[in-house]
Structure formats: C-alpha cells, structure tokens
Amino acid sequence: MRYDVAIIGGGPAGLNAALVLGRARRTVALFDNSQPRNKVTHASHGFITRDGIEPAEFRRIAYEEVLGYPTVKHWETDVTDIRRTEDGFAVVTKSGDEMLAGKIILAAGLKEELPEIEGVREHYGKSLFACPFCDGWELRDQPLVVISDMPSAFHKVKLLRNWSRDIIVCTNGTTDVLSSEQREQLAARGIPVMDTPISSLAGQDGRLEKVHFTDGTSIERSGGFIDPAQISKIDFQEALGYAVTDNGGIMTNEMGMTTAEGVFAAGDTVYVMPSQLIYAAASGSKAAMAVMAELTEENW
Numbered sequence: 001m002r003y004d005v006a007i008i009g010g011g012p013a014g015l016n017a018a019l020v021l022g023r024a025r026r027t028v029a030l031f032d033n034s035q036p037r038n039k040v041t042h043a044s045h046g047f048i049t050r051d052g053i054e055p056a057e058f059r060r061i062a063y064e065e066v067l068g069y070p071t072v073k074h075w076e077t078d079v080t081d082i083r084r085t086e087d088g089f090a091v092v093t094k095s096g097d098e099m100l101a102g103k104i105i106l107a108a109g110l111k112e113e114l115p116e117i118e119g120v121r122e123h124y125g126k127s128l129f130a131c132p133f134c135d136g137w138e139l140r141d142q143p144l145v146v147i148s149d150m151p152s153a154f155h156k157v158k159l160l161r162n163w164s165r166d167i168i169v170c171t172n173g174t175t176d177v178l179s180s181e182q183r184e185q186l187a188a189r190g191i192p193v194m195d196t197p198i199s200s201l202a203g204q205d206g207r208l209e210k211v212h213f214t215d216g217t218s219i220e221r222s223g224g225f226i227d228p229a230q231i232s233k234i235d236f237q238e239a240l241g242y243a244v245t246d247n248g249g250i251m252t253n254e255m256g257m258t259t260a261e262g263v264f265a266a267g268d269t270v271y272v273m274p275s276q277l278i279y280a281a282a283s284g285s286k287a288a289m290a291v292m293a294e295l296t297e298e299n300w
Contacts, residue, residue: 003101003102013266015030079094110231119201130227140163196214232249256270257287
C-alpha cells in the first residue's frame, strides 16, 4: 500500500500531525519506537488540560485518539532508511519492511546525553531536570543546584531565580562557562559559583540530597537543573538532501517545510525552543497543514 504521508516519530509533534492528517482523510503511516525522551520524568507540565499528566498516560490518550481514524496506521519500530522513488519515498523499517509514501514528516525528536557524573541518571527526572518551565514549580523555594558546562548556564540561572533564590552554580570543571562580568553579577545576587569537578550526586529514591566534589567537599541541595547534550535521533540528510541549522536541527520554514521537496519536519527534530509538549504539538499541526496544502494542489 502507498500512503499519502509517512511520519517518523510518535511524540507530540508526530501524533498531532497524524491527528490532523487522519481527520483530513489522508492515509498515514506512523512510525514510533516507543522510546520518548520524557519517559524518565514523573509528569509533563505546561499543556493546557493535561498539566501534570504522566508521559505514558499522555501517549495512551494521544494514540487512542489518533488511531481512532481508520486511515492512520501505527508501526512500533525504528526507521532505518528512507529513499526517494519516482513518485515519493520508500521507508524501510528495522525489521526490513518497506512502505511507500508521497510525503515525509520527520518528527523523531532528540535524545539526551547526560554528563558522566555518578548518580546523575538516578536523579534525572525525579529531582534533577532540564527545563525550569516544566519543573520549576515543583522545586520552588528549595535549595537548588545548576549543573552546566554550556553557555546557556547564565540565562538558566537568571530564569530559575523566579522559582528559588537559593541557587548554587556548578560548572563541573569548565571554567570558561561564565564570563567575569557574569560571575560578578551572580556574586552580587548571592549566587555562588563552584568550578571544582563533581564526583557524584547522592540522595534517596531519586531525591537529591548532596553534591560531592573531587576535592572531598560537598554541598546540600534538594534538587536542581542540568543541561544535557541534545542530539537528533535521526539523520536522513544525506538520503533526502535537506539543510540543517548551525545547532544541527533540521531547517524549516514557519510551516515545517524543509529545503528538500516533499520532506517536512516538526517538533524537537527542528530544535523547537523551548522544548515543550505544547510547542511540539503545534509544530506538528502546522507541518500537517503544509502537507495537506501540497497534496491538495497536486490532486487538483
């Protein structure tokens, strides 16, 4: 069977695109390996009517809605290859199955690489998070740590002061993260900066209690924020010929059209910022509408 659209990724962007296209009576092949980036967290926030929902429950409701449209079919697998054909694309799965599609929406999102600190994985998603908008409320007025070796550290601290005034910055040994001027501004607001590398994070049941340093010292903290490296889950640039941005995201216009004919992208695949469910879902909806516009003109 040849589908009108193949969607690579079943996060909020891919699911919302599938919903729009399913309601438009388009045939959709939706590929998703069921490894969402937010599965490590206890709840998702900032999405109206779904604030505080467990990620697994969000996906359950979304799939129930999307697959209620008979033209949408779901494959729980990875896509390993996409190649152009005379009238569209051939999508190849990990198991070797091949489906044909007229258009492609890339919406597989990002994967995170946490720093190599003992205990970081045990705390990530429970008391250590990436986004203040997503989890700042739950850590309000608590003694927090910001662990970052990225240039965005200063902005994150400034933002985080809206939720807590008890903040310590740890650069984990990367001394050029903050400029002298930034360090002076932090000091003027009573925000210490510690450049000593972190040896481990300690706590109970994912609840952070202490940050230990390689010089034998430690600080007590009950939660915090970290900047994991973010890497695209998919890379079909060579096969499809789309352009990417300086930070590695897929380049699109405001409607999700890439520079490659017939290829669209949505959600964190294009490094939507801030990285939130509601932003990703909205970009998936726009990409689906752009696909519909092309299909409509071609059919006319």
